[in-house]
Amino acid sequence: MAKSTARPASRARTRGNRKYLWPFLIVVAALAVAAFTYRAPITGYAGAGAAYSARVACSCRFIGNRSMEDCAKDKLPGMELISLKEDADAKSVTAVFPLIASETATYRKGYGCILEKWEE
Structure with a gap:
């Protein structure tokens, strides 16, 4: 017999x-x-994009008195991943780039929308 x-x-x-x-x-x-x-x-770049989005959305919402849905339409191309969250009581908007960066802008009467201090 032959071997296979x-x-x-x-x-x-x-x-x-x-x-x-x-x-x-x-x-x-x-x-x-x-x-x-x-x-x-x-x-x-993610932090700068989040900071820009937070400040623009805060100005749109609390200075321009527009809805957050309307303000979200003002995001620049390429910023689709950044999500916006509003805190109406604190008059602030937080922009989050998932897993990388998060920035908050708060409305201050007389100063407009300012970014919160960056933590090192």
Whole structure:
């Protein structure tokens, strides 16, 4: 009788899946290095965008006396990820860029809308 040279099906599938493991790990490592390298500019831009959105929305809401839904339409292109939250009692608006930045602008009579102090 002749010996069968065919590999078992389960072993062939395992080796087929392994050929994608190294490229996947290389891509994940490259993304991790890029995120670590560019974290300062990313958080800086996100913080500036959140601060801008909070101040503009606060001015729109408490100086312009418009609704928050109407003020949300004034966001610039590229700021779709920033969400706005109003605190009517404190007369403030908080803009949040998910997982990265959050800024609050508060209306002060005689001064307009001012940004809260940044925490270091």
